[in-house]
Amino acid sequence: MRNGEWDTVYQNFVYEPYHDENGKVQGVIAITIDVTAQVVARRRTEENEKRFRFLLNAMPQQVWTAAPNGNFTYLNEVMIRDFDRSFEDIISQGWEVFIHPEDLPDALNRWQRCLHSKQQFLAEFRLKFSDGNYYWHLARAVPMIENGKVSFWLGTNTNIHRQKVNETMKDEFISIASHELKTPLTTIKGFFQLIKRDVTEQTSLGSFVIKAERQLERLSRLIEDLLDVSKINAGKMIYNKELFDFSALMTDTVESIQHTTTTHQIELHSDCSIEFYGDQLRIEQVLINLLNNAIKYSPGSRKITVRCTIENSNLVVSVEDLGVGIAEEHLKSLFDRFYRVDNSSARFQGLGLGLFIANEIVKRHGGSFWIESQPGDGSTFSFLLPLNGTQEFTDKATDHETYYEGSFIRIHYREQEAYLDVEWLGYQNYDSVVKGCGIMMDLMQKNNCYHILNDNSLVKGNWSEASDWGASVWFPAMADAGLKKFAWIYSPSTFSRIAANKSLPSDYEAVQVAFLIIKATR
Numbered sequence: 001m002r003n004g005e006w007d008t009v010y011q012n013f014v015y016e017p018y019h020d021e022n023g024k025v026q027g028v029i030a031i032t033i034d035v036t037a038q039v040v041a042r043r044r045t046e047e048n049e050k051r052f053r054f055l056l057n058a059m060p061q062q063v064w065t066a067a068p069n070g071n072f073t074y075l076n077e078v079m080i081r082d083f084d085r086s087f088e089d090i091i092s093q094g095w096e097v098f099i100h101p102e103d104l105p106d107a108l109n110r111w112q113r114c115l116h117s118k119q120q121f122l123a124e125f126r127l128k129f130s131d132g133n134y135y136w137h138l139a140r141a142v143p144m145i146e147n148g149k150v151s152f153w154l155g156t157n158t159n160i161h162r163q164k165v166n167e168t169m170k171d172e173f174i175s176i177a178s179h180e181l182k183t184p185l186t187t188i189k190g191f192f193q194l195i196k197r198d199v200t201e202q203t204s205l206g207s208f209v210i211k212a213e214r215q216l217e218r219l220s221r222l223i224e225d226l227l228d229v230s231k232i233n234a235g236k237m238i239y240n241k242e243l244f245d246f247s248a249l250m251t252d253t254v255e256s257i258q259h260t261t262t263t264h265q266i267e268l269h270s271d272c273s274i275e276f277y278g279d280q281l282r283i284e285q286v287l288i289n290l291l292n293n294a295i296k297y298s299p300g301s302r303k304i305t306v307r308c309t310i311e312n313s314n315l316v317v318s319v320e321d322l323g324v325g326i327a328e329e330h331l332k333s334l335f336d337r338f339y340r341v342d343n344s345s346a347r348f349q350g351l352g353l354g355l356f357i358a359n360e361i362v363k364r365h366g367g368s369f370w371i372e373s374q375p376g377d378g379s380t381f382s383f384l385l386p387l388n389g390t391q392e393f394t395d396k397a398t399d400h401e402t403y404y405e406g407s408f409i410r411i412h413y414r415e416q417e418a419y420l421d422v423e424w425l426g427y428q429n430y431d432s433v434v435k436g437c438g439i440m441m442d443l444m445q446k447n448n449c450y451h452i453l454n455d456n457s458l459v460k461g462n463w464s465e466a467s468d469w470g471a472s473v474w475f476p477a478m479a480d481a482g483l484k485k486f487a488w489i490y491s492p493s494t495f496s497r498i499a500a501n502k503s504l505p506s507d508y509e510a511v512q513v514a515f516l517i518i519k520a521t522r
């Protein structure tokens, strides 16, 4: 009762006896301290924690938290139920005993990289449940960052087993169905050859036969594409590589596609008289696909231009049309299976497999694909094939202290202006990016120079395979090593620009990053 009213307060009481000179207790001093605020706050925290745990346990996913060093600190009940082990047991064992041995190295590798870079963790792996079976999961974890430091990681493992199984079943079905369709089709084609012997083209029956044959060809191409996709997915695509005349392949393919169209004129500028070692039929297939697409997706225009050049021991082929074009947000996904910009198929027919297959073929020859396009103005699809099976990046000169020159990069420490001047040259890939970035780090540290101008204006093609590495490994390491300012001049190539944006994490407080566009190259 305070001031005539009831009030709830919490007090800490301390009772102390006090004594006279003979040590006899005279009385008790009572000291009370008001701790209401602390108790209310503690109760609120306990209540919140209870609700938070209820929430985490109500989720269908496995939920966990880990300390900044990666060790588990909390697991929800779903996890304890799935593994049928005690909390302490799981915490002390860690991931290793539950992840499938085949998936473990990749998962651990990614996790270590994320712990270092403080970036989101994403991985797919199979987890062993208490029934002894493995189930596919998608794992995701994000760091809670406070005052620039990770205070803990919050992770979820989502069961995606059913999707994975369905996908495998779909692939098997496609494989079986296309095999079954191919056999009668081959027989029909044979009979058409016989019919053609007895009917002349001029008769109406003859023209029907020709039209029917063209449709059979289309059907046959679709079935071949489906078969190729199932082979690629099962890792069973076989490449028969041999030396062949690349220039002849270009001329013959352009000629044969020109025969199939009256609406388009294909111009060929070829400067690649060279013997190339690769699978001739598969590379022809890539070119046919690009040409057919160029025709299909440019109904309102006539001209298609094919170019072939040799640059730095690489064959570079491009097919340009003046057709409908593609918006930038679609560019990266065009090489995915079944991806189509306009899926309605009302306007353009297709399955969305051609580019997926083409990309796979080019990759298996050590090359890469890229696209430049403006909606409404047309598209240029290009691919690169290294003459020696892999792109080569050679050293030219270095003093190991202040400069390095290679076939793919030039780095100079500009002492007067106090910055590192980095110029990337020509076609890059994962290897060149890793090598160049390593040298950049070395020269930055040797010269204590933490301002970098990273000029990509002479970069061509597509090196996106290195952008994840850039963001998760290299850039955090540069930041740790003291990098302060990083100015990046974009390449004029769209794919290169997209990769540039992916390569630099945007949330580094200690490093100032700027992207620059310049119109003229130096």
Ligand code: ADP
Pocket (backbone or CB within 6 Å): 289, 293, 294, 297, 321, 323, 324, 325, 326, 334, 339, 340, 341, 342, 349, 350, 351, 352, 353, 354, 355, 356, 378, 379
């Ligand atoms: P499909 O043509 O059967 O759909 P592809 O894999 O060959 O499959 O192409 C995938 C998608 O890429 C197409 O659906 C289309 O949206 C887009 N595309 C391909 N080539 C071009 C082009 N030359 N111009 C515009 N869009 C294109």
